[in-house]
Amino acid sequence: KAGVTQTPRYLIKTRGQQVTLSCSPISGHRSVSWYQQTPGQGLQFLFEYFSETQRNKGNFPGRFSGRQFSNSRSEMNVSTLELGDSALYLCASSLDPSDGTGELFFGEGSRLTVL
Amino acid sequence: SQQGEEDPQALSIQEGENATMNCSYKTSINNLQWYRQNSGRGLVHLILIRSNEREKHSGRLRVTLDTSKKSSSLLITASRAADTASYFCATDAYNQGGKLIFGQGTELSVKP
Numbered sequence: 001k002a003g004v005t006q007t008p009r010y011l012i013k014t015r016g017q018q019v020t021l022s023c024s025p026i027s028g029h030r031s032v033s034w035y036q037q038t039p040g041q042g043l044q045f046l047f048e049y050f051s052e053t054q055r056n057k058g059n060f061p062g063r064f065s066g067r068q069f070s071n072s073r074s075e076m077n078v079s080t081l082e083l084g085d086s087a088l089y090l091c092a093s094s095l096d097p098s099d100g101t102g103e104l105f106f107g108e109g110s111r112l113t114v115l
Numbered sequence: 116s117q118q119g120e121e122d123p124q125a126l127s128i129q130e131g132e133n134a135t136m137n138c139s140y141k142t143s144i145n146n147l148q149w150y151r152q153n154s155g156r157g158l159v160h161l162i163l164i165r166s167n168e169r170e171k172h173s174g175r176l177r178v179t180l181d182t183s184k185k186s187s188s189l190l191i192t193a194s195r196a197a198d199t200a201s202y203f204c205a206t207d208a209y210n211q212g213g214k215l216i217f218g219q220g221t222e223l224s225v226k227p
Binding site: 035 | 126147148150156157159179205217220
């Protein structure tokens with residue numbers, strides 16, 4: 001079974017630009033969540049999607065947005081990039097157990113550098 | 116704010132020794148999970164312990180959970196150089212469906 005695939009793996013942008021990151025979950029997984037990882041703030045939750053609906057959102061500005069498609073693939077977008085957006089962006093997929101968030105399966109991440 | 120706080124931030128041991136990492140959290144949880152991350156890579160799930168469980172084992176891993184103290188510990192026995200990585204606890208809190216809150220992590224270095 002293929003794992004979670006994130007593209008691109010590395011990218012460099014300049015301030016003010018926008019970026020779109022893509023995530024393909026494990027087949028059969030309907031929940032996709034996104035996390036930002038930086039040395040200073042650690043792993044921070046961005047948002048989670050299930051069946052094309054955003055179920056939960058972290059404390060990030062509106063420049064950060066996402067969506068999920070009918071095949072469970074997800075994208076996240078960051079507009080008007082700032083230097084502080086430089087980070088490793090991790091996508092994770094999971095089944096949706098009724099008794100709480102279960103095991104997350106992570107992709108290798110997209111490393112964004114903003115110059 | 117971070118739900119999980121981990122201790123120590125860094126740990127250096129020799130191969131064959133045991134490594135213990137601790138995690139504290141703030142609110143009621145459904146479950147607590149531990150993940151491992153090799154430098155700059157994605158996270159790998161290690162073990163999940165539910166709020167009604169007190170201890171769980173998986174291979175060389177032993178996890179305990181004390182909900183009265185809102186704390187958990189991860190013990191890695193007979194460590195190997197390949198265990199060198201960062202270890203994170205993550206909580207699935209009530210009323211926060213669909214997301215995990217991660218601690219800052221413990222950086223473990225196992226010297227051969």
